[in-house]
Amino acid sequence: MISFDFALFAMLSLLELASLALLFVLKDTMHAVLALTAAFSISALLFLVMEQPFLALLQLFIMVGGIATYLFVGVAAVEIPRSRHTNYAVLAVLALAFFAAIYYGASSANFLSAQGNVLxxxxxxxxxxxxxxxxxxxxxxxxxxxxxxxxxxxxx
Amino acid sequence: MFALYFVALSMAIFAIGAGGIASSRHFLITALSIEVMLLASTLLAVTLFYYGAAGSITLLLLSLWSVAATETMALMVLYRYMAGWKVSMDVTKLSKLRH
Structure with missing residues (x-):
């Protein structure tokens, strides 16, 4: 039986990874910035899953309201022809290799149990x-x- | 156990950002990949502080957000001027900014 929290986390994780993949697949840079904005918004929802509403709000204010908005204005001010910019095979191989390296390095870490909301x-x-x-x-x-x-x- | 899922997710996001920097030739996409890595760092910091450490995470998060905002500002200005000077956005072809 899957808990509601885990199901919510799984759905948001898939959406987050999908939006990050779209960042590299989409040829138009404005669409890529939209995908990054979606990733920032979904990370705010992940903070809510961790019961951190204040941090979720800060994430929305700063990353979406500040950084993503600035990226929109900067990209909209420039007109660049659309072209494929990323080698998908190289991206997939490198991302898996980096993930394996990071996970192998961190796999020996001991994680303590939850100590409540310190935030x-x-x-x-x-x-x-x-x-x-x-x-x-x-x-x-x-x-x-x-x-x-x-x-x-x-x-x- | 739930903490490990968040840690694994942040590692995956970081790996995607790192892979994007290494595999993409477009200047802006490389910059956005750096933002992805900072996003992963933020998620990992919140996860570890919630599940493991005591104390305040505020300064660490503000530092991460400040770095992201500062870097975005500098890169957007560079992007705007590079486009104005008709400099190629292909990072493999960049040699001098003045070209």
Whole structure:
């Protein structure tokens, strides 16, 4: 008898892997970005399966609302002819080889039993408040790199 | 036991991203493969903190998201300028950015 959680996890995993495969199969780069956005959204659902609604929301805000949106605008600003860009056989072989290598390396690790939800809203709020300075540094670094890249490229 | 399924899934996603970087010749698809690897790292971090470790994962997740956002921003700017200068998107043909 398969539990509801496992069935949900299996369905979401298959959807996630399918959307990642579409990322490489689709020839149009805009469609590839759509596939990546779907993968980000499904990973937020996987966080919900792990009973982490706050992290699921953050994942949606940052990855889908921020990164995927930026990718959409960037790709839409450029018109590139469609062409096949990935060797499917090489991708399949390499992905399996990497998976085997990672799994072999991690197979000896001992996993503890669940210790409950350590990612409660209160814990996140308290740790955020203690690292406000680091957050400012991260945001500053983010924008500096973006603006710096533009300035450097205009000078080339 | 359920944790192992999440760990295996994150490993599979990471392997797909790594395989994509190695097998794809398109500049943007290579960049998207890096995002896939960061997604796998995020999933693995949440899984391990939920099932194994104590403490807060917030800083680690914020660091991962910041790296992903910063890298996306820089790569999109590069992509836009490369397209404007008619530089080939085939990474095997890239030599100088000024071409």
């Amino acid at each position: 409660s809203g209160q814990a996140i709020a308290s740790s955020l408040s203690s690292s406000i300075a680091l957050l400012y540094v991260m945001v500053f670094a983010l924008f500096s790199i973006g603006i710096g890249t533009i300035v450097l490229l205009r000078k080339i």
